[in-house]
Amino acid sequence: MACKPSSYFQPGMEISSHQSHLLEQLNEQRKQDLFCDCNILVEGKVFKAHRNVLFASSGYFKMLLSQSSKETSQPTIATFEVFSPETFMVILDFVYSGILSLTGQNVIEVMSAASYLQMTDILNVCKTFIKSSLDINEKEKDHYLSLSAKSASTEPARPTLYRSRRKAKSNPRRSYSIPDEKPNGNENSWSSYSSYLSSQVILQRAETQLSKRGRKQGSTRKRRKHLGLSQSRELGGCKSDRAERAGASDSGHISRGEEEAEFDAENAVDRDDYGYHHGAEAVPKRWSVTQLEQELSRTPEFMELKAEELYTSMPTILGVMSSWNEGDLPRMRFKCPFCTHTVKRRADLKRHLRCHTGERPYPCEACGKRFTRLEHLRNHFQTIHQAGKLICRKCKRHVTELTGCVVQQGTRRYRLCHKCLAEANFDSIPEDFDASEHSPVSSTGNKRPKWALEEEQKSDEETMEEEPYNLVVRHNNDDIPDEAEEKVKPNLR
């Protein structure tokens, strides 16, 4: 942008080139090792940078430097062994230029490193990159496979570049422009094709990782397919919302609400200014974290992964330092790559991942409802199908097996005291059935299984106490309905 004559200046006028110029100057200083006061050691390779720049760019460095800056005027030294120098180079270049060089090869590592360093912008760009790559993979696979070999071979394999909003308007050193979201024919060919290639690389890498893991784990673990869910409301939005709300309510980590508010505010200011342009696929330029998580979670490729697979195929660099009090040792926490939630233990992260994958391995044999945890299934079974609570549903008083009995309504069972039972004018003793004789189909999600209908027509005089439901715990593998039961628990009470 050309500078206007001074007579045009007004008080408070913003010179838009100033920010980019300032960043360029800082980048030059970094390259010439001028005023660098922080050394970052990544797998033996030293990167020099400015503390204030790192502080402003990364939550991790903010925390780190806010501690070290109190006591020393010596250069700060940060050491990382959890990501490669190449990955950190990409991130550092972004910090100093606003340009993120993403490829199918590096996006996973960059995303993980960004997660580690708590750089939300990069994280979101990586998510968008992956999502759009997956979209392109499905929608344009055939199209780009039919591209002439010539057009593919003449275009060099260049990384897809993402520009931060700060640098979106001008970057003279980059001669080509990132294609706009409007499909524009040949202009987009290389980037779209590279996106397709990127998606292929991502998928190949995922497959490689999975097969490696498969070899490692041998035949002890079966490859599990994604479960078809019957409770649609628990998928996607609602599920994510829950996770987010839980995340936001947890004071131990970054508030999702604040984060979203921040994003929304930025959204309102310069919605069109974020260079999330990615190939021919029309990708929204600015996504809130919620949208990204929901959209990403809805992609078929993502949904096919189960928590365990995600967990084992993810890079190990998911750790994040929790905040610590002065004098305390920093504690390592494990950060979910799909939301802001952090946990203390890896096992808890694995469990948490199920709320992103939608995996529900524990179906209720009685009603078909699926659960993410065995204990949830047990609780459900006890309260719904076993009338496990010794409380009269009507008068809420405690009942024993002598002072009350079990009433069945459909698949539900509950207890009534004899008095309430008489008042409710139940003229028949609750029906019952022997669970061992029934094989309720759980994977269809049918709310009223066949046995339930049959059961309602039966007129059995037995009470539930004498012959209760059995809980059949079936950890679903490969959605095989008739798979042998893993465990049979006769009675939970």
Place this chain on the structure above:
DNA sequence: CTGGGGAAGGGGCCC
């Protein structure tokens, strides 16, 4: 429309 209660879901943490 609203409030209460039950059910479900998720996190922390112990064993």
Place this chain on the structure above:
DNA sequence: TGGGCCCCTTCCCCA
């Protein structure tokens, strides 16, 4: 590391 328990929050149904 997995299972299990406890607690809390949210959602949904019903009076």
